[in-house]
Amino acid sequence: MFQKIRYQLLLSNLIVLTIILTAFAITVRITFAYSLNQQLIDRLNTLARAAATGIDIEDGEVETDDEEIIAGQNQAVQWFDVEGEFLAQQGEYPLSLPLDISQSLQKQNSPYPAQGLTTPVNDDESGEFVGYVRVSESLTEVQSITRRLDLGLGGGVFVSLVLSGFGGIWLTRQAMQPIEENFQRLQQFTSDASHELRSPLMAIKTNAAVALKYSEGIRSKDSEKFQMIGSAANQMTRLTERLLILARTDKLTQPDWEIVNLTSLLSKLWQFYNPHALRKKIDFKDKIAGNLYLRGDKVLLTQLFTNLIKNAIYYTPLGGVVEIIAKPLGSNLIIKVQDNGIGIAPEYLEKVFERFWRAEKSRSYKAKKFGLGLAIAQTIAQKHGGLITVDSQLGKGSCFTTRLPRVEKLKNKKLYYR
Known part of the structure; x- marks a missing residue:
């Protein structure tokens, strides 16, 4: 149980850290780009101002002075007349x-990436x-710098996540250690207390039963009190037994x-x-496939399905239907216990497997229940590498589906896992 919590905590921390680092990397990348x-635009503006001096009007004709080297490395200059007709150029990347x-700005990707800036030119003397x-x-150098930046940021994020993962494992272990120790002490206390309560409860039940059996000298009011004592003792006995089952299940190996x-x-x-079921006039059906095997604790598995079946029968009204369906599905066994009983309200579906929780609003039957049956069943299923899920509609019934790992039995009675 705590292993799963540690993984969830570590995963949550890594997800949050990934989001933060990714946002940081994107911000740095956008700002740098x-x-x-x-x-680049500033360099182009400077080059355009220098190139503007290389075009003028002489005798009514536009002339360019392309002998003077204006374009730098990875740059180019092009001159055009008032009609946009090409006059001359200079440089390697026009x-x-x-x-x-x-x-004013133009960009091309082929035959080579480059960005250009167009500026109108006026004669210095006449205007x-x-x-x-x-x-x-050329954008080659800019793109190369950007790629190196991307690699640096990506590598930095990856290394940070790896280091944070190792650090997170250590931190989650340190954080969970006192919680696990307290839980183990609580488990031990629950197991010891439940075990110690069995003897005095048995004594109370026995003495109450003897008093009721030989009730000649007991007043009727006292007899009712002994009945209440016996009923309360039975209820406490059932509670201690279920607490012992939970304690044993938590320690299952x-x-x-x-x-x-x-x-x-x-x-069976x-x-x-x-x-x-017949006493409640319930139609109890079964569709159980043959040769279904799994590896586990037989006593606890019996308790698991006993809880589900009793739950279904209890919450199904007179004349209802309860059905057990068991079949293989790939590497798993699927066991469904479904009924057409009172159902569970949607807002309670996520809570039905919590310990000591009872959906009394959705299940209005008055009974001395502790809210441990489904919690015990889910714990047993999880200890066996499985899970129980529930689908239900209020007033239409419920279906509890148990998924457990499957084992196949061969003719020579050897077993292997699917």
């Missing part, structure tokens, strides 16, 4: 896209519009297990409880 882009004066200059720079014929076990339970 924005900064690189701004630096844009191959047609001039688009409606967009007359003389054409356009488009400068560009696999080495004590045996191969259990589940077909035989369920058939059906035969035993069929008379009880």
